[in-house]
Amino acid sequence: MIQYGYKNKERNYVWKLSKSTHLEIMLCSKFDTALNVTGLIRLVLFLLVLKTDLFHCDTHNSPNIVIFLADDMGYGDLQSFGNPLASTPNIDALFSGGKKFTQFYSSSPICSPARASLLTGRYPVRTGVWNDINPPVFNQEYINGLRHEEITIPEMLSNKGYISGLVGKWHLGVGKNKEFLPLNHGFDFFFGAPNTLGDCPNFKCYYPDDDCEGVDYSPEKAPCQLIFNNELIEQPLDLITLAERQIRAAKSFIQTNACDRKPFFLLYSSLHQHAPQFAGRRYRNTTLGGPYTDSLAELDGEVGDIMQELRESGVLDNTLVIFTSDNGPDRREGTLGGHNGIFRCGKSNTFEGGIRVPTVIYWQGRISPGISTELLSHLDIWPTIRRITGSSTDNIILDGFDFYDVLFQNDESLRQSLLIYDTTPSSVEGPFAIRTVQYKAHYYTQTTSYCEPDGIDIMCRCNPNSTFQSHDPPIIYDILLDPEERDDISNTSYSLVDELAELLAMETAKISFSPSAIKDVDWESQLCCNPGCTPYPYCCKCPSNYTNSLLPLYEDCKLLPRKNRNVCRKK
Structure with missing residues (x-):
């Protein structure tokens, strides 16, 4: 809803133009006098002239959605959660200004299954993202990916005209012909890493003098890649500058869609805090906790810069923001792993430390700040976004519950239970x-x-x-x-x-297992910028094709907030 004001001496006519159905006129008057009909008619004619632009500016019926997804973040990592060594002012601001959920769960204690469930609203075993022998993650050697039959959040939103972008980690499969990359699962834009950083040939990568290309090299693994849409543009991936380039990608995506007045969904899937840890020049040696909290500070900077872009682009008031983590922290890393506070164990474990994740939902002016102790899960995000955006879908078996009323009315959660599967689930044993x-x-x-x-x-x-x-x-x-x-x-x-x-x-008994997509292996199918080179895959190294021109910024095109109204400017 966008407001336009019109003053006539003692009267203040406030007009609200709704995109969906009607024009509401409210008259605020200090005196009980007759309506200025002439002024009213003039204003109606003026609004009719501007009708097209007004309709494009009004997007409250199609709010933007931004999800910040941290990687292996511990429940006790954040400064606001009691970590005295961390510096996370931007993420903490979300928690203080939004609704903090203290009993929010991942659907899996490990990466790929957790991400599949968040994007589909279904338990990992339904989506095929499971493996009963090895940890169910899409490493480079696996040739399949998230099933195309699954309806992701971007595919659900597409029928409402949303443009969807993914910046950061994908980790739901590549395929021999890139058929499982994000653009084949409803996303319109992708800039990031197709796999986990765990495949990268280094233990850590900090500015300025770490050996980022060979400290812990696995000869059977190709160097990590950077993908722009479906194109491999960098191998090996430069971790030192990755965060600033991902921030630029997010800004470009937001600005482009704000200028085009199109509703958007942005999944900002940071590669922090997964090992190998890394941080660039801007955040190295800036915290008390050393390398781990330096990388955490870089994640916080990513969140802060993107929130600032939403503000400057004039779309923050119409954007639902979610911050969460895919699962708990990697405790095997010692000082380079996360902290879980009071919770037991960490990543890959079905105790609380592996699956309870720090989560906040923020919508300026729409969601009241506070704390919710309701039982919720990543599974519940899909159906809640569907309701908030008014999207329609064919009959889909979901494992998530709509928690719209928890967000906006402080009602109780519809979720009464949650099944917790381990990293190698079996239909014989069932949930752990x-x-x-x-x-x-x-x-x-x-x-x-x-x-x-x-x-x-x-x-x-x-x-x-x-x-x-x-x-x-x-x-x-x-x-x-x-x-x-x-x-x-x-x-x-x-x-x-x-x-x-x-x-x-x-x-x-309600859950059926789909065939596992994490079984078939072909070591020769790893993404390589130099096909046919030897010794493979170590030889998969090429000069970077990244340039800032890939991610244009439209500084002259903003939806600039002015008091209580938006002024929409064309390109």
Whole structure:
């Protein structure tokens, strides 16, 4: 809704032009006098002349959507979450100005499945992003990707005229002919890394003097790549300048669509805090915590610069902003890994540290700041965006619940339970755990390769003798009173054990496994800028084709806010 004001002496006529149906006229008058009909007619004629531009400027019925997705961020990493060594003023500002969710969950404790669920609103096993033997992540050697049958958020929004962009990490498959890259899943724009930085041949990459190309080289892996839409433009990927280029890509995307007056969806999928850690010149040696918090500061800078661009482009008031992480932190990295505060274990583990993620939703002037303790999941983002944007889709089996009323009316969440699958799910065992509003029951636990080498907690510590364990009765925690998961109450109530078992059976029966997309391997299919070179894939190195001209900035085209109205300018 956009407002235009018209004053006539003691009267102030405020006009609201709605894109969808009607023109509302409100008369604010200090005196009970007759309406100035002549002035009214003149204003109506004036508005009719401007009708086209006004309709384009009014986008409240099609709000922009921006999701900041951190990579392996710990629940205790942020300054506002108690980390005294971090400097995260921009992310903290979102949490203070938005609605902070303290019980928000990823659908998986590891990257690719978590990202698939966020984009589809479905459990990873439904989408095919699972593997019952190896960790289910799309490394370079896998030739498949997220199934094309899945309806992603961009595909859902396309029928409402949205333009969708992805900046940063994809990690949902490439394919032998790039058939699984983002542009084949509804995105109109992509600038970033197709795979995980875990494939890069280095342990860390900090300005100015780290060896970013060979410290921890895996000879079977091609150097990491930078993709622009479907084109490979850089190999190896320059991590030192990556953040500033990704910021430029996001700015270019926002400006272009703001100038064209088109609603947009931007998934800003940062490569921070995943190993290898990195930070450029702007943020190196700027924090008390050393390299890890320097990289965290760079992530915070990315958020701050993009929020500033939304403000300067005049679209912030009409933009829903979500900040979250794909899963918990990588605890095997020691000082180069994240912090989980009170929560147990980390990435790849089904304890809280692997799946509870810091999350805030911000919409200036629309969502009241505060804290919500409602049980929610990444699965719930898809159906909530559908309702907010008024998008329509064919019948789709979703595992998410619309939490619009939680956001705007502080109502209770529709979600009453959440199935928690491990990193190698099986249709035989089913979920490792189930979370309800009050309780969490672990039926299986397992120490994985993402363990803590010197951890105090035996459930999180690396131990070759501590692998898969079955629990009958399950380990049960009152998760509201015991979020640290320390006091097993399974022996205090047999009826509770039975109730949770019945709920688990009922919810699991609703889930069907799609064939795994993370099985087929072809080491010769890795993206290479120099096809046919030897020794492959180490030889896949070429001069960068990146230039700023790929990401133009339209400084003269802004939707400039002026008091309570927007002034739309053409290119």
